[in-house]
Amino acid sequence: MQKPNEPGIGHIDLRALRFLMEVLTRRSVTRAGEAMGLSQPAASRLLAQLRHALGGDPLLVRAANAGYVPTTRATELLPRLRDAIAATDQVFAQPVFDPSTSSRLFRVATTDYGAAVVVPALVRALHTEAPGTSLELCAWSVDTLADLEEGRVDFAFYTDEALPSGFHHASLFEEGFAFLLRHGHPILASRDPSGHIAPSILAALPRVVLLYPDGTETGVDDPLAAYGRPLGPGDLRTPHFLSAPLSVSGSDFVLCVPRRMAELVAAPGDLVVLDFPEADPVTYCMIWHDRAGLDAGLNWVRERLLVWAATKGQTS
Numbered sequence: 001m002q003k004p005n006e007p008g009i010g011h012i013d014l015r016a017l018r019f020l021m022e023v024l025t026r027r028s029v030t031r032a033g034e035a036m037g038l039s040q041p042a043a044s045r046l047l048a049q050l051r052h053a054l055g056g057d058p059l060l061v062r063a064a065n066a067g068y069v070p071t072t073r074a075t076e077l078l079p080r081l082r083d084a085i086a087a088t089d090q091v092f093a094q095p096v097f098d099p100s101t102s103s104r105l106f107r108v109a110t111t112d113y114g115a116a117v118v119v120p121a122l123v124r125a126l127h128t129e130a131p132g133t134s135l136e137l138c139a140w141s142v143d144t145l146a147d148l149e150e151g152r153v154d155f156a157f158y159t160d161e162a163l164p165s166g167f168h169h170a171s172l173f174e175e176g177f178a179f180l181l182r183h184g185h186p187i188l189a190s191r192d193p194s195g196h197i198a199p200s201i202l203a204a205l206p207r208v209v210l211l212y213p214d215g216t217e218t219g220v221d222d223p224l225a226a227y228g229r230p231l232g233p234g235d236l237r238t239p240h241f242l243s244a245p246l247s248v249s250g251s252d253f254v255l256c257v258p259r260r261m262a263e264l265v266a267a268p269g270d271l272v273v274l275d276f277p278e279a280d281p282v283t284y285c286m287i288w289h290d291r292a293g294l295d296a297g298l299n300w301v302r303e304r305l306l307v308w309a310a311t312k313g314q315t316s
Contacts, residue, residue, distance in 0.1 A: 097296035099130035114157035160283035178262040203228025
């Protein structure tokens with residue numbers, strides 16, 4: 001441990017280092033003090049502390065022309081001093097994200113619903129405005145909130161369900177639900193003039209149910225359960241949004257999915273989309289943790305997504 005009177009950095013702070021650079025650059029304690037807003041006595045005391053910290057080196061000595069010149073030690077110190085001050089300035093500099101030059105990797109946790117509905121818009125924004133950045137998708141799991149908290153994931157896509165303290169969300173869009181059935185399904189004969197089928201009729205069918213969000217729960221993804229029988233024999237449970245429609249095609253299953261997903265998979269799977277206005281809609285969000293609240297890159301991503309959501313993202 002350094003003793004009180006021993007040379008060394010001791011109580012020297014950043015202001016003292018800046019003053020030292022002013023002294024060595026201007027070769028004048030008086031002018032350095034004026035530049036730093038210090039009185040002459042205060043400047044002299046600070047210079048004495050610096051000289052002591054440097055083992056008694058005078059730093060400036062008189063020259064023949066009545067001015068001052070730096071000592072050999074001071075001359076050696078000056079470039080290192082500039083580097084040290086520049087480094088500290090960088091430590092405390094306001095974070096900036098330049099999308100045109102960034103090579104950052106963004107990690108986002110999502111189900112394959114978010115991967116299919118939201119991620120393509122983000123990929124387009126990154127490709128156009130931040131071509132050097134990369135995107136890594138992580139499957140939503142029971143560890144996702146902890147991953148956000150620890151920084152293993154930058155942000156996530158989720159519904160507007162309650163979040164623990166320290167988490168935040170930005171609403172992207174409201175999402176309703178729809179049914180998917182194969183073309184030619186006998187139940188389609190039950191459509192009323194507006195093309196609607198009562199949920200109680202559809203609930204009698206064998207159904208594909210999505211496990212959400214981590215493959216073990218059935219929350220908003222089985223809204224038909226409120227209109228008929230509980231899940232049982234003959235039903236299919238799956239965590240895969242994109243493969244579920246394949247089980248509907250060519251069978252008598254009914255699948256209830258978020259409306260945007262239904263529109264994406266209906267044509268490739270040769271499926272019929274039926275509205276489900278009775279189901280309560282959910283709000284789809286981008287979520288993040290306090291630790292990333294001032295992350296300039298993340299704020300840029302959020303702005304890009306909100307711009308998209310205000311236009312195409314609102315179309316259902």
